[in-house]
Amino acid sequence: MTRPAITIWRHGQAGTPEPLLDIAADGRVTGYTGHVDLGTGLRTAMAQIVAEELDIAPGQVSMVMGDTASTPDQGPTIASESIQIAAVPLRQAAAQARAVIAGLASARLNAGIDDLDLRDGMIGTDAARLPIADLLTGPPVSLQLDPDTAVKPASDYHLVGRHLPRVDLAGKATGAWTYVHDVAVPGMLHGHVIRPPYAGRDSGPFIGRSLIEVDEDAVSGMAGFVALVRKGDFLGVVAEREGQARAIAEALPVRWATPPDLPDLSDIPGTLRDLPSEKRMLADRGDVDGALERAATTLTRSYAWPWNLHGSIGPSCAVADWREGRVTIWSGTQNPHMLRADIARLMDLPETAVDIVRHEAAGCFGRNCADDVCGDAALLSRATGRPVRVQLTREQEHLWEPKGAAQLMDVTGGLDANGNFDVYDFETRYPSNRGPNLALLLTGAIDPAPQPCDMGDRTAIPPYRIPNLRAAVHDMAPIVRASWFRGVSAMPNTFAHECFIDELAAEAGEDPVAYRLRHVDDPRTADLIRRTAEDGGWQPGRAPRLTRQGQIATGQGFAHATYVHGAFPGVAAAQAAWMAEVTVNRDTGEVILDRITVAQDHGLAINPEGVRHQIHGNVVQSISRAMGEDTRFDRTGARDAEWGSYPIARFEDLPEIRAILMERPEEPPLGVGESASVPSAAAIANAIFDATGVRMRELPFTPERVKAALDGQPLPRGLPAPADTAPPRWRRLATGVGAALAGGLMASAVGLAIRAEIPRVPRPDNIWSAETVERGRQLFAAGACAVCHTAEGGVPLVGGRPMETPFGTVYSTNLTPDPDTGLGAWSYPAFARAMREGVSRDGSHLYPAFPYTAFAKMTDSDLQALYAYIQSLDPVQADTPPASMIAPVNLRPSMAAWNALYHDATPFTPDRAQSELWNRGAYLVEGVGHCAACHSPRNALGAERGGAAHLSGGMVDGWLAPALNGTGPAPLDWTEADFLAYLRDGVSPRHGAAGGPMAPVVAELAALPETDLRAMAHYLASLNDTGKDRSDAAAPLDALALDQPLEMATGPAARLFRASCGACHITGPVPSATAARVPLALSSAVHADRPDSVIRAVIDGLPAVGRPDPRAMPGFGSALTDDHIAALARFLRQTLAPDKPAWDGITEAIGRARQP
């Protein structure tokens, strides 16, 4: 790299020079800042500042942001201080470089410095002008920053203060931008971490000491496995590919100690008041106690704020490359230099051996998992000696990010005899720390003792003239991981100040805006408040006005705040005022935000459009927080792990937003990253009060909570407790079956002998025609033999798949023609006997999990073809695991008695009254297809029930096999076309898609000619013929109408469904190739008598089924809690099958589905 022509630097904290700005010989300028662009457009604004001082085109300036090897340590990018503080030396360096250029030009052109002007990268006089690059041919100039360099007066600005297009968007909109998630290093492996069960906790002696054991051997043979890395509670796997790493991590058996219980975090006031804290006095003026005694009116109030998620859209990601005692980390960190120190500590390296290369990540708005994942990657890279990328999952980011802290504000205040705000006694509790790096905690590198931090004091002093004022913060250790989040503690503190002054105004009988104005001294603040009220159309008057028509009430609310950042007393950033207009449905508690008017005074706006976007962003994000965000915890830790259980604002939630930028170009620029969020919650709460007379003193303002407040009830938090408390019926049932079985078979088993062995034969290979083998192949597919005779993830057809029966577990056998462990030594008569009579070659009885009861109906010629096909396969040696059955069924001879009772070995006889098609279908369905094996209920002895019960539905592997005989609860009749679509394509849009054990069956059926599938469909449809006219069955479905109930339903479960499932399960205006094809309103699973299939589908998901465009559903088992799943199941049943009884046993069905 050639040395830059001009470099401006300063001494860094370690005494080494840090560049601030350089200019290359071609005139290109690079600015260096330790702050990073968190998605707010800072890269553009910083370039704009440099370009302004140098009078060059902004396109000539690039910014290096946050790389530890080349940028100054300016602390974390927090508290809106980038423009106010971090940009100052950058601007000075640019001004100094400008002076250097002027000096060079003066010498070259022989002109006085004052006669020169610099414009668009050209310098000179009217007579002669040179491009800057032409001056940069001499020896490099390197100067230390002179902080006294004169910078341009704001009146001369022509770039700053005007719109400059964002420099990053063309790349971002075309996929060319490299986020940290996109960094790829040659030879890179993929890591996946396994976090402890104490999700989102970081203090207490159990941290780092809860991992009991882990079974590496169980996964070390899995595809792509490279390493398992364990240190303390840090656990991660490394694999060749990302998906492999995740699969291995999910399969890894791990045992953790049970963590100690968390306190009840749903009771924020109680919990925060009870826990230890250190009180720090921030202000004490006048005579608070005396004033309270004298006050004409006093009010004592508590305001509470819940834990919020930062909720980055991209879960954190990092790449680390450890080599020869150095580590390079590609990171999306908010604080590169602080991260460098943490990594140095984690790896026991000097800081100079750690390089952080900063890339943009998804907007973080505070401390999320961006640093944690760097520690993860560093540990995994060191363990493997290869570069490792770690991508956290959505669940990990949700559960483990240091949350925006909950906060409690206790306030007492009063009015004097004239209604003046005379006294205010404010205490705030803020349980948070600075989010120690998780890898340091998990590996035991730092002490997990609770540590408070001092960030609870932001905007703790209200912006009003109050003669008697006391303000204190209780610094508290975090209860769960909690750290700074946009607006830090100022947002909750302002919620209290601005609701309280509203309460006082109401007590004083005054207009809330006029009341504020009468207590404000700062003329800029007064201007801001007036402008907001004017532009928003504030209706003066005493609140609450209680404007309503019927149950619909409307109101207006006001709030204002100056965001103060940095250590107390801190520095003021921009100030903002909100006017919120709301409509409240008093029946449902629903609050609709109609319009938000926000004005902001930020001094000079560097890039006004950028400032406007920040105001919009702050408004949308803060209404999201105020209206619906609330992190839930159980006794173990955090539990909201996806976007359904922690919903954020959507396009449809958007109010009309009017942003007003106060014009103050003569004033210094103030930070705008957070200010417009701060008044939000109070303005909305005050508007709800104006509409309803009810004060919401605790967030969020969900319909249930507002409704409870309207009804004078305690405010609920989250989903209601499951109502499903029915006893575990299936257990009782299972016990009953076991008893009957023991009694029944014990008697009949006595005295029955084993059947004769049929001698081994040499493997009969290559003696059948190709046509016979092909017919056998089709029959093999029709019977879906491969499905049961292949273990999950195992070698095809060698068996070993466990079959759960009411009597224990039996394993499928090896079907390949291996002479020792498979069918290679079986003669055709041995095979035929097994197929027809359920007797193995050696004479022992087979369990009826093997459906010989159906196969017995096959013709001899078909059996021969099947035999021929099996013998044509490649032999594979593989033993079958022994069955573990409840006595006495484990005496296989007792099956002989069973056969005597339940097995009819008569071959299929065609029904002459029926068509050939019907008979072919019946033969396939009842014979080789053995549909009844799953789709008929079984009796106490495990035999298929016949007669009317034949094909009336059954249970298999925890999935419901719906009725095929028309007796099921499906909302629409099954027609021949429906059956054909289902068998051929794997999905009938009028009923459902093949899931669970049916999915692979459908995959196998693809080998059958369509004529056979049509025959099966024809036969099955005949069982469903109710004589009804079905001419409408071919009409296209009205998916919009069918989804309407899901759209219209109210309540937390409806919202959970829409946010969690709606993208695929609610029809919108845009057709999607990954949306569900079956409207849930028609789903057989939703209308079934038991919830099992719905629950299985939610937990395990569905594999890709359907032709020609297969669609899959992901399993939500690791993302949704049991409560969430139960709520979804109840919601679907209630909403889509209202005519059917509510499901019993939802909790038990979830428990069964959760079993490994």
Next chain:
Amino acid sequence: MPEAPAPLSLTVNDAAVTLDLPQGTTLLEALRADLGLHGPKYGCGYGQCGACSVLVDGQVARACVMPASAASGRAVTTLEGLGRADSPHPVQRAFIEAEAAQCGYCLNGMILQTVALLQAVPDPDEATIRRALRHNLCRCGTHIEILKAVRLAARYMAEQTS
């Protein structure tokens, strides 16, 4: 009988590709890791947020919930396949001009969903736009600018076809 998964053949951004992938690989992983196409982003893995959107045979799809095998024989278009910085697709151009991104992580999904919306409804009203984008999440709160971009995109698309 089930066979070892055959190499997967599909078309990506108009080029025929063949990939040898382990079973269970998502289309998203295949595009990002095997083909180096970083437009589609991992956001949730549940089809909830839309960051991973691509077009499959012209229909928008959430690549995080689509097994790569399900794209066999089909045509996939990613953000990169729509247009480049010097020759953007009209929808990309509209998003750039409306500055409809803060961090930009959701931008891929917003653009792809808009392309699909304008195919289905060339001149959508405000309610239809909001409904079409309801399952595309943005945490930065860029919604106002995105709505503006969609309206602008509808204009550009109409100009292009007229």
